[in-house]
Amino acid sequence: MTTFDRITIDPNKMNGQACIRGMRLTVRRVLEALATYPNRDDLRREYPELEDEDICQALAYAAGYLEDRVIELAVR
Helix, strand or coil: CCCCCCEEECCCCHHHCEEECCCCCEHHHHHHHHHHCCCHHHHHHHCCCCCHHHHHHHHHHHHHCCCCCCCCCCCC
């Protein structure tokens, strides 16, 4: 089992969403930023407070909430 020591949840901050190290930076925003800035150098310029371990834990935390199921996609 993974320990998420960088993921914090505070009902009084960001509506209780999972955040990175108590900052006002949600796991969801980190995932969106990864999609927007696939180059880690660009990501670090945009979010200099974000550390590599923050990114790893955000990905692992999100993956833990995904179900193992097959979703059929449109065939092109």
